[in-house]
Amino acid sequence: MIRHADKPVVMILAGHDPSGGAGLVADAEAVRGCGGWPVTVPTAMTVQSTREVASVEPCSGDFIRRAARVLFDDFRIAAIKVGLIPNLDVLEAVIDVARMSPGTPLIVDPVIRSGGGAELSTPGLLEPIRHRLFPLVDILTPNRHELARLTSLTEVDDVSRVVEVMSLGCAAVLVTGTDPLDDESTTGNVVHTLHTPELNRQWQWPRLPAHYHGSGCTLASALATRLAAGEGLATACAQAQRFTWDTLDNGLALGQGQYLPDRVWRAPDFDATLE
């Protein structure tokens, strides 16, 4: 039985995380878990564990352009999801890739620091991201720390920051509220908020008891897949949050550090009599 083109194809541009918690493999799993097919272009190699990022080794912009061009010629790409952008060479390639397929939804997860606190991009990259990438973005998915880093220092609350990001060209922003800013407590539910020119929506989720490696990647890739499947923006945001929360609630403690989201939790269906 060959099944023809019944899965939306999502292009992933992301760093590779060997632990599988985050990055390109995690994105691919999230796309599969949400009913799509991932095609994946690495933006960087990393050496990392569930505890820390030891190094980030950027891929070349030239490689990224060539890999993406071949994929556009082969597949019908229904959404593009961007994760780690380690330097200006890669940023320029990502912009070129987005322009190869105008009209395809562009979902950008602005990965700036690892969960463990390591800086993942070269200094000076935030300004070209703001002024050259944001005008192409259909939805940005920052956490509150990333939102604060991506906006000017004069903005003092999340809503003002979102207004600034949208004034730079992002069509919509989904702000995840798992982690508090410095002066806040972590009690109560987690609140995620969607902002578009037409609507603002808010969702609340029970706070989970652990720290996870790759929750942001999972959410953005799930969102990209549901948009690729044709869902409306608010529904896709809701479904992606539900999916992500479930992957965290089923998180796995396989390494020494952060827990790993379980994005493909189908139990294997082996025939015990087969040998």
Place this chain on the structure above:
Amino acid sequence: MIRHADKPVVMILAGHDPSGGAGLVADAEAVRGCGGWPVTVPTAMTVQSTREVASVEPCSGDFIRRAARVLFDDFRIAAIKVGLIPNLDVLEAVIDVARMSPGTPLIVDPVIRSGGGAELSTPGLLEPIRHRLFPLVDILTPNRHELARLTSLTEVDDVSRVVEVMSLGCAAVLVTGTDPLDDESTTGNVVHTLHTPELNRQWQWPRLPAHYHGSGCTLASALATRLAAGEGLATACAQAQRFTWDTLDNGLALGQGQYLPDRVWRAPDFDATLE
């Protein structure tokens, strides 16, 4: 609910294929589909589609060693699966990685040519693979073309070739028989054969009607996962073949070329009322 260490962790050393049909992402999917958790170290980047391999760009041996060392320190690795080895620098790193964890089952899929016929490794690599890697291999999973390439020209049948490979140090060999050699027809069932010093086993599978991108990767990674889960060699070979056949029987025609194995066929379970 945090689930502790209930999944065997498999280390994948493989080339990255952006199409997702083969390579590192395919291996990761197969590990998940068979009940394990993959940690993945790229051996090469490639530019490719479901039709052809446009380029192979090796990773550095130094990167591979560092990435693997961090993973061994973080996870309990229960099996190591090796795919594409593009050059001597990577081969030496793969040998060093295998020696970092003596006693861990080492499954080697000797990827030499792509399904489309492109050579994927540098010339001259077969001899050091035979003499330096084979002595470390617990099970080699060549197709019949690869088996012929990996043995001396004087061997004229598969059994003689297997004997030669085992005399070089491979503890076991699973030969996949999907593709005929030059002078043979493609009628009848597909026959895969397992050879060890103690036993020989043979399995027959109904021939499927298409060409697939990544069937060998899927089989070797499924086998690694079942060995990591503690299954005996013959049972693990049988379960891996069953899994692989199912992924091909559910193959997807999403690109212009070869079909894509569906290794994660859990239907997404979305709540249509959520928005």
